[in-house]
Amino acid sequence: MRRREKAVTEQAALEQILWQGKVCQLAIADLPTPYMVPLNYGYRDGVLYFHSGPEGHKIELLRRNPQASFSVVIDLGIVEAEAACNWGVRFRSVLGYGQVEFIEDPVAKRAALQLLMAQYADGKFEFPPAAVDGTTLFKLVIEEMSGKQSRV
Numbered sequence: 001m002r003r004r005e006k007a008v009t010e011q012a013a014l015e016q017i018l019w020q021g022k023v024c025q026l027a028i029a030d031l032p033t034p035y036m037v038p039l040n041y042g043y044r045d046g047v048l049y050f051h052s053g054p055e056g057h058k059i060e061l062l063r064r065n066p067q068a069s070f071s072v073v074i075d076l077g078i079v080e081a082e083a084a085c086n087w088g089v090r091f092r093s094v095l096g097y098g099q100v101e102f103i104e105d106p107v108a109k110r111a112a113l114q115l116l117m118a119q120y121a122d123g124k125f126e127f128p129p130a131a132v133d134g135t136t137l138f139k140l141v142i143e144e145m146s147g148k149q150s151r152v
Contacts, residue, residue: 013147023039025038025071026050029067049112075089076092091148095145109137112137
C-alpha cells in the first residue's frame with residue numbers, strides 16, 4: 001500500500017469493518033473480463049457467507065473456479081473543501097480473497113442463514129424447509145485480507 005498511514009492492519013479492526021458492512025462486492029473469474037456482483041453477506045471467524053438462487057452466472061462461475069476476491073466498504077461521507085483537488089471521501093474498507101465452498105448440509109445451511117440475518121438484524125429467525133432447500137448457500141474462506149481507511 002502506497003499510503004501506509006491509511007492501512008488498517010489489526011485483525012480486530014478488519015473484523016469490525018466486516019461486521020459493520022452491509023454489502024460485499026464479490027469478484028469472480030470470467031472471460032474476457034472479471035465478473036463482480038454486490039451481495040448481502042454474513043461474517044464470522046474469517047469466513048464470509050452468501051446466499052443465492054440455485055442457478056445463474058455467478059453460481060456457474062464459482063463451480064468452475066472457486067477462487068474469488070471481495071471488497072466491503074463503509075462510506076462515511078464526502079469531505080468538501082474550497083479547492084476541488086482537496087475534496088475527498090471518508091471511508092473504511094477491507095479487500096481480500098479466498099476459496100468458495102458450497103454448503104450442502106441442511107443444518108449448516110440454516111446456521112449460515114442465521115449468520116446472514118445477524119449481519120442486518122438482531123434475533124433468531126425461522127426458515128421454512130422449502131426455503132432452505134431452494135436456497136444455494138456458499139462461503140468464502142478468507143485466505144488474505146487488508147484494510148484501508150481515510151479521514152476517519
